Amino acid sequence: GAGVSQSPSNKVTEKGKDVELRCDPISGHTALYWYRQRLGQGLEFLIYFQGNSAPDKSGLPSDRFSAERTGESVSTLTIQRTQQEDSAVYLCASSTSLAGGIKNIQYFGAGTRLSVL
């Protein structure tokens, strides 16, 4: 597609349920990033993928959060046993190969707004 696509755009769930958020990056972009944005805040980096490898998972808020990526395409962010504090907008971004250096522009999707009741 032309841009980064995220689904669903909105998700309402009950506390304790599992949710899966999906990100479809720009075609040809090998790097993929997940961020969380709480209400009125800046973006908080969660995890990135180079290809289907995630070298550093330390940004994930807790062990209830996991992410995977199939090849160099779709990624899913899974939150198990959701809590109310997980309510936020989850944004995905993609960029060309990291070999391009520090100026790798990240292009963002519109995000998934997660509400945990």
Place this chain on the structure above:
Amino acid sequence: AQKITQTQPGMFVQEKEAVTLDCTYDTSDPSYGLFWYKQPSSGEMIFLIYQGSYDQQNATEGRYSLNFQKARKSANLVISASQLGDSAMYFCAMREFGGGADGLTFGKGTHLIIQP
């Protein structure tokens, strides 16, 4: 300590005026990049402009320019001739080369409202 500080939570500006959005940063890495993004009410983050730590000249992209003062560790965004469509949240972000391939570190943003 915050790595990116945006001291203006909100700003009101008259249409057609120039506006400066402040951003200061903190890093000991000599190689880094600074980014500005715009987030309209639709939620999508739109890339505006980039400045590298070794760039000799201030970056410009159309009506956007970056006032980069390395010694002061500031990277203010200047929007010339503001338009109603410029109303949005604006975020300053940084990537440090020493951080490898980690993501961007964002400030808390400035909510800009352009008034007719």
